[in-house]
Amino acid sequence: MFKDLDPLLHSQLRLAIVSLLVSVEETEFSFIKEQTNATAGNISVQLDKLQEAGYIKIEKTFKGKYPLTKCSITKKGIKAFEDYVKTIQQYIQPGK
Amino acid sequence: MFKDLDPLLHSQLRLAIVSLLVSVEETEFSFIKEQTNATAGNISVQLDKLQEAGYIKIEKTFKGKYPLTKCSITKKGIKAFEDYVKTIQQYIQPGK
């Protein structure tokens, strides 16, 4: 009945990050920080986990003299997100 | 942008339990166990948390000589579930 929810995506912050990336294709660390109101440390940790899982790609560049971290979603990440969405529908549409 | 997800419901097992209770009105411990495939211990702990939060009501009765735990959802629980569903839509319908 209740299929397991991908634990990597069943986390408020990681789900928010992936949700953002699914729609914008590429974004910066600072943008994620703005949109999620999470702390930088928390975001840093969660981005690493998503990258390790192959769900996102992280590119470290520079904007002028400052470091700039760019993130984008991978095919695997899109697939995982779509699966997660399908699965959680089972939980939030009871009876269906 | 991303509203906080109620941490009490953003748990695979508690969400499954509440999802069940929303549709069935009253159910037994054993039925929850069947439907979720979770261990009894895990269910016991999560039911307590949901009860403490006032999301469910737990009634301990007997079926013949055996103990029988019946659970039902409260108004507060229904409200919390509906809020959770609305909130997670923001995460899983990107762009919308």
Add this chain to the structure above:
DNA sequence: GTAAAGTAGTTTATTTTATAAACCAAATTT
């Protein structure tokens, strides 16, 4: 030119959760 404050993060430590394993009390089966 150097001290203070800001940018852009990372690392480490702490708290909280989720989960499983072990346990309990009574009933039933062999």
Add this chain to the structure above:
DNA sequence: AAATTTGGTTTATAAAATAAACTACTTTAC
């Protein structure tokens, strides 16, 4: 009457989320 089953609870452990502290460099103000 010993072993197993029912219906759970309690305790212990593993994993997660989060915050606090830190790094490295840049800019601004004195």
